[in-house]
Every structure is written in structure tokens, then in C-alpha cells.
Amino acid sequence: MAVTKDEVYKKVQTALVDALGVDEEEVTPQATMVGDLGAESIDFLDIVFKLEKAFGIEIPRKELSPEDILTNADFVKDGKVTPAGIAELKQRMPFVDFTKFEANPQVREFSNLLTVGDLCRYVESKIGAA
């Protein structure tokens, strides 16, 4: 039986409450991982461990942390991601809404882009949620 989107959301919420020590109410689809929930880089490793276990999936590092694109001179110029870089990011992370980022594509802004909703969409794409 396919897992529903609601079930995905609940499990993601539990993983984030455990990993980040935040309250359930704080974990909303719009909440950003870094800005709103205070996730640090090491927390992402913890979150990946928890999501892999909760959903029985494998999460390759590059799929959630496109550092290779953000540090590639072909895709970054003067601290900003180039249109080619944004195209690359969109292809790698189709579950992320890049509208805001495109308006001001500073590399340092990228870390605060990912939301809880993005993470749920990512998991849904991995398990084919209904």
C-alpha cells in the first residue's frame, strides 16, 4: 500500500523534532530548515540517518547538499549562482521552489532555502507517495 503524503509529513516531522529538539508546532511545511528550525550542517547528517530509517530509503549526499554545484566555478560568479548553475540546481533538486532564490541567487542564501515542505516532497519522490 502506498504511503500517503500525510504519513510522509508525520514521519518527517518526528525526525525533525528528534534531530533538532524543536516542538512539533514549529515544524510547518513553510518552515525553513536553517532559519526557522535552527538546523546546522551536522544536523543534516542526523536527519538523513533518521529519514533513511523511517522510510527505508537511501539518500545520497548530493541530493540534499549540492555543494559540488555551489563551489563549481562554472556555476558561480562573484558569489552568485549563474543561470546555468540555477538550471543545474533545479535539475538536481526538483522538489525545491527556486522562485525566491532566483531573484537574489547569492550562494550564501542557498543554505536557508530548504523548507520542511521541500523535504517532504523529496521523500515523496523517493517512495512514490500517493
Added chain:
Amino acid sequence: MRWFWIDRFTEFERGRRAVAIKCVALSEEQFDGYSPGFPVMSGSLIIEGMAQTAGILIGEMEGFSQRVVLAKIGKAIFHRPVTPGDLLRYEASITDVKGDGALASVNGFVGDELVAEVELMFAFLDERFPSGPLFEPVDFVAMLRAFHMYDVGRTADGEPLELPPFYAEAERVAQASYDPIPSPVKAGGSRT
């Protein structure tokens, strides 16, 4: 004082589990200023010993070629104070391993009594950090030998653990250059 918070391994199975003991003595510096009048081992030092047990277990999987660091403590429960005279036993199991980190679960016992339960996350430092050993290889081998790791260690197939080639070579070179007789005595030649 050296930063050893385990005394020796009593069991060690590559990539799976390790058991280490820590004899808690009143003479240890840790009791000097901490909780005067009520000598108790701090939870953070218990966690350090657990992290040394699990960290060495994880590092050994790849022949100590990776830099393994304690990154996060997921859970830490202490059931009762640990005091001088206690013989702590840390039982560590690896619960998950990925390309960039590993999880371990460690229980602390005194006799049969469970005194602490801790979950630890380790990260493998990536290319952003300098690579290579964190310690002088010979010192590191001496520490592992002092921990009796290669006396009790076994591979998954039950074979005795062996030093990774890089460390075995460092130990061989050090032993070959070791001179137990001080040179003035040897030069004098009068003592036989």
C-alpha cells in the same frame, strides 16, 4: 593525565560491537573539584569513554584511515551516579553507517546494573579538512595496544584483528630504532 577514558577493551568485533571497561578510582583528577564531598563521575566523562569505545570501533572498520569525530549526542540517560570503586563497562554497537558518518548505541553497566544509555553520531571529516592521521602513528598504535584491542579483537569471521599496514610499518620502524641500552654505557663497554 592523559585523555584516556577507557582502560581496556574486553571484546571487539570489527564493524559490529565492542566492550570496554573503565575502573573508576578516587585518586583520579576528575574528582578534585567536581561535586566536592560527593565524589561522582560526571556524565560528560562517561560519554567521553563511550565515544572512545564506539569511535575506535568505527575507525577500525576502515583501518583508521578516516578522521572520525563525535558530532552529536542523540540521547543520554543516566540512571544512577557512578562513584569511585565502580567498574564501568561500556557496551557499544554500531547501528548505522553511511559514507559520511555512523551511528552507535552505547550502554554503560556496573555489574549487571544499567547505569547509562547513550546514542552517538559520528561524522567522517571530508575533503574540506586536512586528511591523514590525527596522531603520531606510533603513539596511536601504542594506545591501541595498551587498550588490549589487538589481544581481544576479532574480524567478522572470527579471525584475530591485525594492525593496518600503515600502522604496522610505523611500529616496525619504531621498534627497529629502539635502543634499550643508553649509549654512554654501551660506549664504555665496562658493564657486561
